[in-house]
Amino acid sequence: MKRYVLPSVAVAAALISGLLAVAQDTPTKRSGQVEQRPPSTYQKMAAEGPGGPAPVHDMTGFWNGPLEPKFGETPSLTAFGESKFKKNIPDPFSAHSNDPWRVCDPFGFPRSATNETRGLAFAPMPEGIVIMTQYQKIWRMVWMDGRELPKNVGTRGGSSSRWYGYSIGHWDGDNTLVVETTGVDDSTWIDRRGYPHSVDMHVTERYTRVDRNDLELSVTIDDPKMYTKPFLEVTNKFKFTPKQLEDEQLCVPSQAIDYLNTIAIPAGQDEVGQK
Amino acid sequence: MRLRTVVSSLALISLLSTVPLFAHHGNAAYETDKAVELKSATVTKFVWGNPHTFLMFDVKDEKGNVVHWAGEAGSPSSLSLLGWTKDSVQPGDVITVYIYQSKTGRPVGRLNHIVLPDGTELKDSALGYREK
Numbered sequence: 001m002k003r004y005v006l007p008s009v010a011v012a013a014a015l016i017s018g019l020l021a022v023a024q025d026t027p028t029k030r031s032g033q034v035e036q037r038p039p040s041t042y043q044k045m046a047a048e049g050p051g052g053p054a055p056v057h058d059m060t061g062f063w064n065g066p067l068e069p070k071f072g073e074t075p076s077l078t079a080f081g082e083s084k085f086k087k088n089i090p091d092p093f094s095a096h097s098n099d100p101w102r103v104c105d106p107f108g109f110p111r112s113a114t115n116e117t118r119g120l121a122f123a124p125m126p127e128g129i130v131i132m133t134q135y136q137k138i139w140r141m142v143w144m145d146g147r148e149l150p151k152n153v154g155t156r157g158g159s160s161s162r163w164y165g166y167s168i169g170h171w172d173g174d175n176t177l178v179v180e181t182t183g184v185d186d187s188t189w190i191d192r193r194g195y196p197h198s199v200d201m202h203v204t205e206r207y208t209r210v211d212r213n214d215l216e217l218s219v220t221i222d223d224p225k226m227y228t229k230p231f232l233e234v235t236n237k238f239k240f241t242p243k244q245l246e247d248e249q250l251c252v253p254s255q256a257i258d259y260l261n262t263i264a265i266p267a268g269q270d271e272v273g274q275k
Numbered sequence: 276m277r278l279r280t281v282v283s284s285l286a287l288i289s290l291l292s293t294v295p296l297f298a299h300h301g302n303a304a305y306e307t308d309k310a311v312e313l314k315s316a317t318v319t320k321f322v323w324g325n326p327h328t329f330l331m332f333d334v335k336d337e338k339g340n341v342v343h344w345a346g347e348a349g350s351p352s353s354l355s356l357l358g359w360t361k362d363s364v365q366p367g368d369v370i371t372v373y374i375y376q377s378k379t380g381r382p383v384g385r386l387n388h389i390v391l392p393d394g395t396e397l398k399d400s401a402l403g404y405r406e407k
Contacts, residue, residue: 038356092326101326118352247352255324263329263347267377267384269304 042066042118045239050211056174059209060124062134062246063238065117068192069217072232075195081226088194095260096270100188102260104136104251106163108188109181110203110219112138114234115192119246120215129169129177135249142169142179153183154199161185161199172206179205190221190233198225203233213240302375302385302402310373310387310405313344318368323351323361330364330386332372344382346374349400357398368392375402 042064077085092101101107107115112133119134127145132138150166152158159166165184172178181203190197201223208216215238222230264270313334320331329347336342348354351361364370373387387405388398398404 040356104325247355249325249350249352251325255322256326258322259324259327259329259347262331262345263327263383266345266379266381267304267347268379268381271304271379 040064040067040118041242042239045213045242048213048239051213051240052211054175054209054211057171059122059129059177059207059215061121062241062244063120063122063215064241065120065236065238067116067118069114069117069234069236071114071191071193071234072218072220075221075226075231075233076228077195078224078226078228081196081223084196084226085194088189088196090189090192090194092192092256093259093264094270095265099192099194101192101251102256104253104256106188107136107138109140109164109167109184110190110205110221110233111188111192112136112140112164113205113217113219113236114190116249117236118249119241120238121246131167131179134246136251137248138164140164140167140181142167144169149180149182154186159183163188165203175209177205177207179207181205196226197221197223200225214238215240304377304379305375305385306378307375307385307402307405309375311376311384313372313374316344316370316372318364318366318370319343320366321364325350328354328359330372330389332370334372334382342382344372344374344384346372346384346386348386348403353400354397357400357403358395359397363397364389364391 045064075081087098089097090099091097092099094102101115112135116135117133121132121134123130123132125141128141128143131140131142133140147168149168150159153166154161161183163185165181167179167181169177169179182201183199184197184201184203186197186199186201188197189195190201201221204220204222206218206220210216217234217236217238219233219235220230221227221233313332316332316334318330318332322329327347327349328351329345331343331345333341334344348359351359369392371390373389374384375387376382376384385402386399388396388403390396
């Protein structure tokens, strides 16, 4: 009997992970019903071929992504990290959460790369590259001129922390851009699950342009104050946007508050435990 | 033995499949078994925004009293794939609304779809694919 348990669990786990993967980008389909939701631009692009080789040291342009990326390892919290994590109550649709998203506070970094990832863009700048995020029209300057990251951010005499921190980058080979970031304001969360970070968090993004149409991202986090070891936070895949048509996605504070008062509270969303 | 293994696997899958899947936003607050049909609904406000778009409209109940309703739908990014625009619905429009009402019984819910004065149907991005 016991020898069947592991295969059974493995089969179940494989099926469930498949379900989860499908659920991320497609609506649930009930038996006997016709699915009418059209595919997103990103889903349509999935069938596109590579479009030729990747140009060298160039990611310029708009890229389409999925609504959410794929989470990596479960972060291993320190006791201090655990105490912070427990205080964070995620849910942008709840009047009683303390999710910064609830009132459209800045995502900060790396949440801007781990939440609402439908659009991304790169543009060359003097001394660096600017990385832009469609949701909330965020831009981050990545210095490529060899300067170092600031030290002692958030201490007396040091640089001030910032919503999106300080970023430097370099090319690893012809097609991988590596970006290092620190000095992020610690009131932000690393993702929609509510995981915390300190000002000293060090985030590494690796963008690899596999070919003309495909870009892959991994985000790893090292923050000894909050986590017992560095971990892979998310991976994501982007497609070069056809005709470079981007979307406008803004979380507007007055509208979000209006939504909470008009919909979420009267509908009793908190009462049914939407967390 | 094998049959028992298959049965236990299916039972486990069945159990776990009842766990809500990670989604943008759940709809547990709403009676999603059947949409309420509200005819002659007069639109008072349409908010095309994040995190969700919502519509406010007035409907007379059986006693002739005006009830102020509110219904949410998906984000502009999702709805625009279904033909909605920021100007699809305007205050003063008299429309028909199919809505999954809140379990609280209050006049608020999640849209299934709406029918505009010219007969155009606009579906919600999350629940609009459902039969009414």
